[in-house]
Amino acid sequence: MLALDVEKRLGDFQLAAKFEVAGGATALFGPSGSGKTSIANLIAGLLKPDRGRIELDGTALFDAAARINVPPHRRRIGYVFQEGRLFPHMSVRRNLDYGRWMSGHARDAAEAGRIIDMLDIGHLLDRRPGKLSGGERQRVAIGRALLVKPRLLLLDEPLASLDSGRKHDILPYLLRLRDDAKVPMLYVSHDAPEIARIATAVVRVADGQIAAQGGLDLLAASDSA
Amino acid sequence: MLSLTPDEWTAIELSLRIAVVATVAALPFGLAVAWVLARKDFWGKAIVDGIVHLPLVLPPVVTGYLLLIWFGRKGPIGGFLDHTFGIVLSFRWTGAALSCGVMGFPLLVRAVRLSIEAIDRRLEDAASTLGASGLWVFFTVTLPLALPGVIAGMVLCFAKALGEFGATITFVSNIPGETQTISAAIYTYTNVPGGDAAAGRLVLVAIAIALAALIASEWFARRAGLRFHGE
Numbered sequence: 001m002l003a004l005d006v007e008k009r010l011g012d013f014q015l016a017a018k019f020e021v022a023g024g025a026t027a028l029f030g031p032s033g034s035g036k037t038s039i040a041n042l043i044a045g046l047l048k049p050d051r052g053r054i055e056l057d058g059t060a061l062f063d064a065a066a067r068i069n070v071p072p073h074r075r076r077i078g079y080v081f082q083e084g085r086l087f088p089h090m091s092v093r094r095n096l097d098y099g100r101w102m103s104g105h106a107r108d109a110a111e112a113g114r115i116i117d118m119l120d121i122g123h124l125l126d127r128r129p130g131k132l133s134g135g136e137r138q139r140v141a142i143g144r145a146l147l148v149k150p151r152l153l154l155l156d157e158p159l160a161s162l163d164s165g166r167k168h169d170i171l172p173y174l175l176r177l178r179d180d181a182k183v184p185m186l187y188v189s190h191d192a193p194e195i196a197r198i199a200t201a202v203v204r205v206a207d208g209q210i211a212a213q214g215g216l217d218l219l220a221a222s223d224s225a
Numbered sequence: 226m227l228s229l230t231p232d233e234w235t236a237i238e239l240s241l242r243i244a245v246v247a248t249v250a251a252l253p254f255g256l257a258v259a260w261v262l263a264r265k266d267f268w269g270k271a272i273v274d275g276i277v278h279l280p281l282v283l284p285p286v287v288t289g290y291l292l293l294i295w296f297g298r299k300g301p302i303g304g305f306l307d308h309t310f311g312i313v314l315s316f317r318w319t320g321a322a323l324s325c326g327v328m329g330f331p332l333l334v335r336a337v338r339l340s341i342e343a344i345d346r347r348l349e350d351a352a353s354t355l356g357a358s359g360l361w362v363f364f365t366v367t368l369p370l371a372l373p374g375v376i377a378g379m380v381l382c383f384a385k386a387l388g389e390f391g392a393t394i395t396f397v398s399n400i401p402g403e404t405q406t407i408s409a410a411i412y413t414y415t416n417v418p419g420g421d422a423a424a425g426r427l428v429l430v431a432i433a434i435a436l437a438a439l440i441a442s443e444w445f446a447r448r449a450g451l452r453f454h455g456e
Contacts (some may be wrong), residue, residue: 020304085351102356
């Protein structure tokens with residue numbers, strides 16, 4: 001479970017976020033520029049809050065008062081970026097293995113096989129990221145993030161850079177991910193129909209503030225992008 | 226006419242040895258400084274940048290003189306090295322390697338820094354979310370992707386070291402067999418009656434080495450670029 005209560009000034013923009021994420025798939029929903037990606041970056045540790053506290057499963061990742069700031073490489077939070085960000089100088093296999101390599105854990109062949117099958121990327125293992133389609137790249141990016149055995153999975157508009165055909169192809173994998181992967185997901189998006197299919201809870205963001213928190217009925221409000 | 230005398234071979238071997246040692250010794254410092262300048266912001270950054278580039282802009286003889294003051298046997302650093310480790314740099318080829326390395330350092334840093342700056346920081350962020358600490362990110366993501374630039378920087382540094390004259394001759398003088406590099410040898414031969422043939426031979430050798438270094442660096446850089454960019 002993730003509990004967040006932070007503030008961050010980004011240039012002229014003031015961000016204040018307070019909410020909680022339990023299991024399932026929670027959507028961080030709001031228009032472009034509302035601060036959703038910044039919130040995800042604060043959770044991942046790529047951005048440092050000015051004030052507040054971030055807690056995951058009872059442990060503090062950030063606490064301004066107690067001067068705690070766990071660096072991103074120790075947070076064990078998987079992050080699927082909008083552009084995938086696969087390492088171009090490594091094969092798909094090595095990209096997938098990167099997290100395990102960094103953590104020094106032994107190979108869990110069964111788990112790796114399960115994830116590779118779930119995402120249908122087994123036939124891509126020896127390719128380079130440059131030779132993958134957008135959809136394939138995103139699936140590999142999801143696999144790479146899952147293979148660090150994260151406590152939380154952040155997905156920042158993972159479908160935004162894909163055309164509608166590709167989006168349609170990946171959606172089933174995201175649903176499978178939500179149902180099988182047993183890891184809570186925080187899904188950043190401005191696309192209400194997409195969220196309606198994937199999410200089980202919604203946190204609405206507007207102008208750097210949390211406007212509301214609840215169920216899918218929150219998607220119906222008029223000022224969505 | 227075209228065969229080289231033992232003295233000429235000595236000058237060539239010495240130059241190559243000095244240039245290789247200078248480049249290899251400069252590399253770790255060059256990588257570190259380039260990374261800090263490319264990725265970090267701090268008070269005094271412009272000053273550090275300026276100091277790194279000084280050897281490029283100062284008259285080489287001035288650089289050589291400063292090296293003499295600091296690294297000579299009676300200088301603060303040179304004296305310490307002598308008393309503590311028994312290392313003497315003045316009038317030794319190791320001193321020549323130092324002066325050549327110092328002169329080539331800014332070229333190395335410039336090339337590496339540009340290369341690192343061109344790397345998408347978001348890839349480095351992704352690596353850290355996957356569990357890589359700073360040093361691991363550098364060695365597994367940044368450096369492999371910066372490799373063509375690193376190679377280019379090393380070649381520039383090597384070439385500069387090979388041809389360095391002013392700083393070297395000021396710091397470690399022009400001692401055949403110890404500090405008389407190709408440049409110093411050519412200079413000496415042109416001042417000696419009948420030395421033109423020897424000078425001419427060494428000039429051809431210098432050109433050949435420079436061309437070989439450039440071609441080799443192109444080849445390595447292209448190979449590194451292909452391997453690491455997934456083409």
